[in-house]
Amino acid sequence: MAEVDKTDEQWRAELNDEEFRVLRENGTEPAWSGELLNNKATGMYKCRGCGAELFPSDTKFDSGSGWPSFYKAAERSAVTLINDRSFGMIRTEVRCATCDSHLGHLFDDGWNTPTGNRYCINSVCLTFEESDEDSGNDSEGKAAGE
Numbered sequence: 001m002a003e004v005d006k007t008d009e010q011w012r013a014e015l016n017d018e019e020f021r022v023l024r025e026n027g028t029e030p031a032w033s034g035e036l037l038n039n040k041a042t043g044m045y046k047c048r049g050c051g052a053e054l055f056p057s058d059t060k061f062d063s064g065s066g067w068p069s070f071y072k073a074a075e076r077s078a079v080t081l082i083n084d085r086s087f088g089m090i091r092t093e094v095r096c097a098t099c100d101s102h103l104g105h106l107f108d109d110g111w112n113t114p115t116g117n118r119y120c121i122n123s124v125c126l127t128f129e130e131s132d133e134d135s136g137n138d139s140e141g142k143a144a145g146e
């Protein structure tokens, strides 16, 4: 069972209509509509429903599909994969493991990526938290690794 378990009423209070339709009713946003589609900043993509960390920005790639695409989840356990046979297709649905919200689908056509996977994720299912760190050099004060 998901760690975050809310009623539809609670979800409706927290999400706008479009977010509710996609996250809680397995909807899909129109291609090319997502505000995070062309985001190239460094940081972490999190679940709009619960804030769980889902995809690091360095796994995002330009798939040309019209939806934000990632080749790897932050943690394998961050997402749940479910067989989806709706619409007469066999697809793999991707859900947030923490709050069980629909995120998108997983395909194996992520050509030219290290994993060959393409997590095709609705932008409305994500929030983006930009990282403060400039890429590269560790800043002073960061504790030495153990």
Ligand SMILES: [Zn+2]
Pocket (backbone or CB within 6 Å): 047, 048, 049, 050, 051, 052, 096, 097, 098, 099, 100, 101
């Ligand atoms: Zn979530």
